[in-house]
Amino acid sequence: MTDPAPRRRGRPSRTAEGGGPGTRERILEAARAQFAERGYDKTSVRGIAKAAGVDAALVHHYFGTKDEVFAAAIEVSFEPALVVPAIVGGPAEDVGERLARYVIDIWENPATRAPLLAVIRSALTHEAAAKVLRGFVLRRLLERVAADLDVPDPQLRAELAASHMVGIAILRYVVQVEPLASADPEEIVALVAPTLQRYLTQA
Amino acid sequence: MTDPAPRRRGRPSRTAEGGGPGTRERILEAARAQFAERGYDKTSVRGIAKAAGVDAALVHHYFGTKDEVFAAAIEVSFEPALVVPAIVGGPAEDVGERLARYVIDIWENPATRAPLLAVIRSALTHEAAAKVLRGFVLRRLLERVAADLDVPDPQLRAELAASHMVGIAILRYVVQVEPLASADPEEIVALVAPTLQRYLTQA
Known part of the structure; x- marks a missing residue:
C-alpha cells in the first residue's frame, strides 16, 4: 500500500x-x-x-x-490502478496466491479494514451505496482483472473470486465465526489460493 | 424444502x-x-x-x-437436521455439487431468500444478530457438516465453503453485480462445485 x-x-x-x-x-x-x-x-x-x-x-x-x-x-483502499497489474501481470502460476494475500493484507490492516467494512455494511443496507459499489468499484476493479484473464467468462470468474474474498471477510471479521476468525492469515491464503487460481486460470 | x-x-x-x-x-x-x-x-x-x-x-x-x-x-430456512445428512451423507465425489445446488436453490427461492437477506443484513449491522448467527446457526450448521468430513481442519474448511456461498449471495442478490447477478444458476453451480468439493474432501 x-x-x-x-x-x-x-x-x-x-x-x-x-x-x-x-x-x-x-x-x-x-x-x-x-x-x-x-x-x-x-x-x-x-x-x-x-x-x-x-x-x-x-x-x-x-x-x-x-x-x-x-x-x-x-478505491483508495484498493488502488486498482497500481495493484491489478502487479497481481494479474505476474507469473500466471501463482496469481491466485498473490490475489489471496493482497486481499487478506488489506483486511488484516485496521486502517484499510474499517472503511471496507463500512462499504460492505452500507452496500447491504442502502441501495445507493450498493449502486456505487456495483458501478464504480467492482466493475472498475474486476473488469481490469478480467481483461487480463485467458479463460471463458472472465468477468464471471473474477466475480466468483471476489465473492469468495468478500464472504471470508464477512465471516472472519464481521461475524467472527471460529476457527476462521482466529486462523493464521497464511493458513487462509494457502487454502484459498488454489480456489482463486482455478477461477482465474483454468478453463 | x-x-x-x-x-x-x-x-x-x-x-x-x-x-x-x-x-x-x-x-x-x-x-x-x-x-x-x-x-x-x-x-x-x-x-x-x-x-x-x-x-x-x-x-x-x-x-x-x-x-x-x-x-x-x-434455522427453519436451512433445516440443517434434514439437509446436512442428505448433502454430506451422499456420495463423496459430488458433495461439492450437492452443497452448491442446495444453497443456490435456497437463494433462488424468494420465500427463503428474504429471511436470509434479513439475517445477513442484521448480522452485519448489529452485534446481537451477529452473535446469534455465530453461536446458534453457523456453529450448529457447520459443525454438523464438519463432523462428517475426512480432511484436516474440517471446521475451517466448512467455514471457507460457507464463506464462498455467503459472498456469492451478497454479490449476486444484494449488490447485483453483472454478469453474476444474471448468470444461470446451473452455470454457477458448475463453477463453484469443484471449489466446495476441494474444501470438503481434499487434504
Missing part, C-alpha cells in the same frame, strides 16, 4: 481552508474515516469537508457528489 | 389466540416475515406475537428470547 503515514484525525488548523498540496488526500482520508465511523447514510459532503478542514465546495470540486466521494474513498 | 404452503401474511383470526396444532409453525412464519421486512432491530417478540395472532407469552414459551426466535427463524 502507498497510503500516506497515519495522520491524526480531527479538524486540522484553519489555515488549511483552501486547496493546495495534499488537499485531495486530506479530503479522501476524512471521507474514509467518516464513512467508516458514521456509515453511508449519516455521512455528508459537508461533514467530510468539516473533518478535512476545507470548504464543502472544494470537496465537490475534487470529487463531485457524495456517491463519487464514496467511490473514491473505497 | 419441506416448507408449508405459502399462507397469507397479516393477522389471523383471534380464535387462534392460544396454542394448538400449527401454532409453533405460525409463530416461526410470522417471525421470518417480521425479521425480513423490519430487520433485526425493529422486530420484537410482541410484534411477532401480534402478527401470528398469539400472546407474546406463547412466543416466549415456544422459543425463549428474541435472539432465540431469530435463530429458529433462520
